[in-house]
Amino acid sequence: MTSTALFMFAARFMEFALAVTFLSGVVRFRRLPPELRYLAVFMGLDVLTEISSDWLHRHHQPNLFLFPIFAAMEVWFLALVYDRALQWPAFSRWRPGLAGAFVAYCVLDGWLFPEVARFKPALQIVESVLVLSLVGLYFRKLLRELRVTRLDQEPMFWVSTGIVVNSLGSIQIFLFSNYLLTHYSNQLSTAAWAVHTLLNVVLYACYCTALWIRPRK
Amino acid sequence: MDSPPEVTFASMLFGGIAFMLLAAGGLVLFLVVYQKRLLQQQLRLRAAEATHQQALLAAVVEAQERERERIGRDLHDGIGSTIATAKLLVQRLEGPQPLADRADLLGLVKEIMGTAVQDVRTVSHSLYPVVLARFGLAEALQHLVDVSNEAGTLAVALEVEYPRPLALAQELALYRICQELMHNAFKHAAGATRLSVQLRQRGTLLTLAVGDDGCGFALPAPGALAPAAAAAGAGLRSIDVRVQLLRARLHRASGPGQGTHTRVELPAAFAV
Numbered sequence: 001m002t003s004t005a006l007f008m009f010a011a012r013f014m015e016f017a018l019a020v021t022f023l024s025g026v027v028r029f030r031r032l033p034p035e036l037r038y039l040a041v042f043m044g045l046d047v048l049t050e051i052s053s054d055w056l057h058r059h060h061q062p063n064l065f066l067f068p069i070f071a072a073m074e075v076w077f078l079a080l081v082y083d084r085a086l087q088w089p090a091f092s093r094w095r096p097g098l099a100g101a102f103v104a105y106c107v108l109d110g111w112l113f114p115e116v117a118r119f120k121p122a123l124q125i126v127e128s129v130l131v132l133s134l135v136g137l138y139f140r141k142l143l144r145e146l147r148v149t150r151l152d153q154e155p156m157f158w159v160s161t162g163i164v165v166n167s168l169g170s171i172q173i174f175l176f177s178n179y180l181l182t183h184y185s186n187q188l189s190t191a192a193w194a195v196h197t198l199l200n201v202v203l204y205a206c207y208c209t210a211l212w213i214r215p216r217k
Numbered sequence: 218m219d220s221p222p223e224v225t226f227a228s229m230l231f232g233g234i235a236f237m238l239l240a241a242g243g244l245v246l247f248l249v250v251y252q253k254r255l256l257q258q259q260l261r262l263r264a265a266e267a268t269h270q271q272a273l274l275a276a277v278v279e280a281q282e283r284e285r286e287r288i289g290r291d292l293h294d295g296i297g298s299t300i301a302t303a304k305l306l307v308q309r310l311e312g313p314q315p316l317a318d319r320a321d322l323l324g325l326v327k328e329i330m331g332t333a334v335q336d337v338r339t340v341s342h343s344l345y346p347v348v349l350a351r352f353g354l355a356e357a358l359q360h361l362v363d364v365s366n367e368a369g370t371l372a373v374a375l376e377v378e379y380p381r382p383l384a385l386a387q388e389l390a391l392y393r394i395c396q397e398l399m400h401n402a403f404k405h406a407a408g409a410t411r412l413s414v415q416l417r418q419r420g421t422l423l424t425l426a427v428g429d430d431g432c433g434f435a436l437p438a439p440g441a442l443a444p445a446a447a448a449a450g451a452g453l454r455s456i457d458v459r460v461q462l463l464r465a466r467l468h469r470a471s472g473p474g475q476g477t478h479t480r481v482e483l484p485a486a487f488a489v
Contacts, residue, residue: 139248146259151249161245168241172233180230184223191227195234 003191010197015050017204022047024211035084036155036211042077043207046070062116071127072106075099078163082134085156086141102130118181124174128167135160135167155210162206169199273461276454283451291340299333346392354388355379358395358416365412370403371429376415383423383483390459391416391425391481397452398427398479406431406477421485428478433471 025032025040032040049070056063079099083092109123138160142148151157173196180189306326310319341347349357355377362375382388395414402412409431417424456479460467463483471477 142248143252143255146252146256148252149256151252164244165238165241168237169234172230172237176230184226188223188227188230192230195231 003187003194007190007194007197010194010201014197014200014204017201017208018043018047018050021204021208021211024208028211031214032211033084033155035081038077038080038084039159039207040211042073042081043211045073045077049073064115064117064119065110067120068106068110068123071123072103075102075127075130078131078134081156081159082138086137088137088141091137098130102126119174119177121174121177124177125171128171128174131163132167135163153213155213158206158210158213162203162210165206166199166203170196273454273458276451276458279451280455280458288340288344291336291343296333296336296340299329299336303329303333346389349388349392350385353379353382354391355382355416357388357392358414361392361396361399362414365399365403371406371409371412373399373412373414376413376417378417378419379423380418387463387483390463391483394456394459394481395425395427397456401452402427402429402431402477405434408432409476423483423485425481425483426478428476430476433473433475433477435473436469436471 022040022043025036025043029037029040049066053063053066056066076099079095083095105126106123109120113120138156142151142157148154148157173192176192177189180192303326306322306329310322310326346357346360348360358375358377362373365371365373383391395416399412399414402409406412406429409429412427412429415424415426417426457467460481463481465481465483468480468482469477470479
C-alpha cells in the first residue's frame with residue numbers, strides 16, 4: 001500500500017468515525033451532561049470544518065487557512081468542556097482569558113501571516129500543550145477526589161484518553177510538518193499525515209465512547 | 218522514500234511517534250492502576266472508620282446502660298431502703314397505743330429523712346453536676362476532689378490554672394473524663410497513696426492530667442486489650458468517645474508498679 005493510498009484509506013475511515021461520533025452526540029444530546037453537550041456541539045463544528053475543507057480541496061482551493069479557525073474552536077470548546085468537568089472556581093475565572101488569548105493568537109496569526117502552502121507548527125504545538133494541560137488538570141482532579149469508581153464508565157476519562165493519545169502522537173508530526181515538505185519527498189509527508197489521521201480516528205472513537213456511555217459515579 | 222537520509226529520518230520520526238504513543242498508553246495505564254489502588258485504600262480506610270464508629274457507639278450505649286444500672290441500684294439500695302425504714306417508723310408512730318420512746322423515734326425518722334435527702338443530692342449530682350453549671354469546671358473539680366477526699370480512701374490533690382473557661386458542653390466532657398479517671402484510680406490503682414488531678418491552660422493548650430502512684434498495668438499493644446483494660450473497658454471507651462468528641466488528644470502512660478498517668482490535651486483551635 002502506497003502512502004497516498006494509506007492516507008486516503010485513513011481519511012475515509014476518519015470521516016466515518018467523525019460522522020458516527022457526531023450522530024452519537026445528536027442522538028444522545030438531551031441526555032448528555034453539560035460538558036458533553038459542549039463536546040457534541042464541537043463535533044458539529046468539526047463536521048462543518050471537514051465538509052468545508054473537503055469542498056475547497058475538491059475545487060482546488062487552499063484550505064490550510066481553516067486550520068487556525070478550527071484550532072481556536074477546539075481550544076475554546078475543550079476549555080468549556082473541562083471547565084464544567086473540573087468545576088474549579090479558579091479555573092472558571094481564568095478560562096475565558098486563557099482560551100480567549102489563544103483565539104486572539106489564532107486570529108492574528110491567520111490574519112498577519114496567511115499561509116496557503118505551509119503548516120503552522122507553532123500554533124499546533126501551542127494548541128497541543130494547552131489541551132494536554134487541560135487533561136493534566138482533569139487527571140489531577142481524578143486522583144485527588146477519587147469520586148469515580150469505574151474509569152471505563154466515566155465519559156471525561158475517555159475524552160481525556162483520546163486527547164492524550166492524539167496530542168502526544170501528533171506532536172512530532174506538527175513539529176516536523178514544514179521540514180518534511182521542504183526536505184523530503186511528498187510520500188513521507190503523506191505517510192506522516194496518514195498516521196495523524198489514524199490518531200484522529202482514535203480520538204473520535206474515544207469521543208464517541210464518551211458520548212455514548214452513561215456515566216457512573 | 219528512496220534516499221538513505223529520508224529512510225533514516227522516517228524511521229526516527231515514526232520511532233518517535235511510536236515512543237510518544239507508548240508514553241501516552243503508559244500514562245493512561247498508570248492513571249488507571251494508581252487510581253484503583255487509591256480507591257482501594259480509601260475503601261479500607263472507610264471500613265476501618267465505620268468499625269471504629271460502631272465501637273464508639275457501642276461504648277456510648279454500654280456506658281449509658283451502666284450508668285442507668287448504677288442509678289437504679291443507688292435508688293433501690295440507698296434511698297429506697299432509707300425511705301422504707303422511715304415509712305415503717307412513721308407507721309409505728311401512727312399506731313393507737315402510746316409509745317414511751319416517741320420522741321426518740323421521731324428523731325430517728327428525721328435523721329433517716331436527712332440521709333435520704335443527702336442520698337438524693339448525691340445521685341442528682343452524679344446525674345448532673347450542678348456546681349459545674351453554676352460555677353464552672355474549676356469549682357466542679359474542686360467539689361469532686363473534696364467529696365472524694367471526704368470518702369477518705371485515697372488522698373486527692375488538685376491543681377488548677379484555668380483563666381479562660383470553655384463552653385459548658387466541653388467543660389462537662391472534661392469533668393466526666395476526670396470523674397471516670399478518678400473512679401478508675403479508686404477502683405484499680407491498688408497500693409496508691411496519692412492521686413493528683415491537674416487542669417492547666419497554657420498558651421494555646423488546655424491539659425487535664427490525672428495520675429496515681431498505684432500498681433499500674435501493662436499498656437496493651439495498639440488494637441489489643443490488656444486484661445486490666447478489658448475489665449474497665451467501658452469506662453476507658455467512654456473516655457475515648459468524649460476525647461474524640463472534644464477533638465482532643467489522649468495520652469496514657471502506665472506500667473506494672475509505675476502508677477497510671479493520663480493526659481488529655483485540648484488545642485485552643487477546638488475550644489469553643
